[in-house]
Amino acid sequence: xxxxxxxQHFQTTGTVVSIEPLGAGHINDSFFVKTSESDxxxxxxxxxxxxxxxxxxxxxxxxxxxxxxxxxxxxxxGEQDISRKTLTIIPAKDGKLFxxxxxNYWRVYLFIQGGKSYDAITPALAYxxxxxxxxxxSYLADIPDAxxxxxxxxxxxxxxxxxxxxxxxxxAAGRVKDNKEIIAAIESRADExxxxxxxxxxxxxxxRINHCDTKVNNVLFDEEGQVLCVVDLDTVMxxxxxxxxxxxxxxxxxxxxxxxxxxxxxxxxxxxxTSYAQGYLKTARSFLLPLEIEFLPFGARLLTYMQTVRFFxxxxxxxxxxxxxxPEHNLQRTKAQLKLLEDLExxxxxxxxx
Ligand code: ADP
Ligand code: GN1
Ligand code: MG
Numbered sequence: 001x002x003x004x005x006x007x008q009h010f011q012t013t014g015t016v017v018s019i020e021p022l023g024a025g026h027i028n029d030s031f032f033v034k035t036s037e038s039d040x041x042x043x044x045x046x047x048x049x050x051x052x053x054x055x056x057x058x059x060x061x062x063x064x065x066x067x068x069x070x071x072x073x074x075x076x077x078g079e080q081d082i083s084r085k086t087l088t089i090i091p092a093k094d095g096k097l098f099x100x101x102x103x104n105y106w107r108v109y110l111f112i113q114g115g116k117s118y119d120a121i122t123p124a125l126a127y128x129x130x131x132x133x134x135x136x137x138s139y140l141a142d143i144p145d146a147x148x149x150x151x152x153x154x155x156x157x158x159x160x161x162x163x164x165x166x167x168x169x170x171x172a173a174g175r176v177k178d179n180k181e182i183i184a185a186i187e188s189r190a191d192e193x194x195x196x197x198x199x200x201x202x203x204x205x206x207x208r209i210n211h212c213d214t215k216v217n218n219v220l221f222d223e224e225g226q227v228l229c230v231v232d233l234d235t236v237m238x239x240x241x242x243x244x245x246x247x248x249x250x251x252x253x254x255x256x257x258x259x260x261x262x263x264x265x266x267x268x269x270x271x272x273x274t275s276y277a278q279g280y281l282k283t284a285r286s287f288l289l290p291l292e293i294e295f296l297p298f299g300a301r302l303l304t305y306m307q308t309v310r311f312f313x314x315x316x317x318x319x320x321x322x323x324x325x326x327p328e329h330n331l332q333r334t335k336a337q338l339k340l341l342e343d344l345e346x347x348x349x350x351x352x353x354x
Contacts, residue, residue: 001101009099010090010108014040026322042111047104053150056105060097063233065145073139084112085229115220115228121252123275129219130279132227140209147209155243157194160306164313173318186309193305196240210239216252241292242299249273249300254340259333266339277353297351301344308337
């Protein structure tokens with residue numbers, strides 16, 4: 001179905017003048033929907049990847065509960081301009097939170113005007129993002145609705161390793177034989193990297209409602225470099241806060257790209273790391289346990305390792321999960337993440353937070 005026809009199924013207003021692809025996410029497809037009237041909102045149309053988010057109704061209900069709760073918190077704080085500070089779902093004309101066209105699932109959000117997302121940031125932007133993700137967790141600490149795992153075991157390292165080992169055993173794309181070194185690099189760290197799961201089971205690390213995709217490009221900044229809005233709420237679910245901390249560092253503090261072909265570009269920028277940590281602790285310290293704070297630097301390594309494992313597992317499976325731009329893209333991503341992991345390991349002492 002054409003995008004313009006899809007929009008007619010939602011409770012939007014105004015006359016659509018253009019629909020253009022937007023963003024560089026690896027999972028969903030996003031489109032900027034512009035309307036002609038200056039006093040009318042623009043929209044974001046998204047095709048939901050339902051191979052990955054298998055229960056679209058649960059997904060959309062999660063997002064509705066999360067955004068409603070955040071909106072309530074923003075109102076209590078006396079914030080202005082709330083429709084730019086959290087996502088607003090535009091329901092379909094039948095009242096559902098998505099539209100199924102017989103093949104694909106679609107949703108519409110209000111477009112957040114003036115929001116800018118970056119792939120490379122400064123320490124000042126990192127500080128602002130840190131504060132925003134700490135606030136995000138604090139807002140959701142008392143959400144009354146159940147928040148479900150939209151992807152079961154999403155950030156469970158033990159589960160990700162099981163998937164990896166299964167992929168090695170199946171060798172579906174015949175790629176195991178040329179990549180023994182990467183397999184060894186993953187296995188040699190597996191025990192240490194699953195310790196959060198073990199300590200969690202002992203009851204020493206709590207699960208909190210996390211964003212679970214704190215990639216740097218999931219934050220929209222305003223003109224002054226303050227965070228306007230945290231977006232991409234598909235994976236908001238219970239988890240360990242080290243996950244959210246680590247995923248931001250993995251993306252925002254990398255001097256290279258997530259898939260950099262030149263490994264020499266890749267390292268951790270310690271100024272960005274420290275600024276993000278300071279921002280995050282400013283808004284989150286009050287509710288974090290000392291052990292959670294102690295584990296934050298480990299989170300940076302853990303999420304970089306997890307992403308290495310996830311990209312590589314997808315590569316071994318024949319590239320079935322992430323969008324790829326060329327045949328060896330997942331391998332290139334794997335090597336880039338592994339390089340970042342090695343740099344984080346080398347700088348372990350410098351990552352300790354005071
Ligand atoms: P994906 O799951 O594919 O990463 P996102 O939900 O992150 O998709 O959207 C892709 C990009 O579109 C984001 O990185 C952000 O820059 C932009 N974006 C997302 N939601 C909005 C919105 N409501 N208004 C304006 N821009 C948005
Ligand atoms: C995906 O959708 P996007 O691009 O923001 C992925 C994240 C990964 C990330 C790696 C649902 O995020 O978990 O960390 O790619 N999202 C899902 O860049 O798997
Ligand atoms: Mg995204």
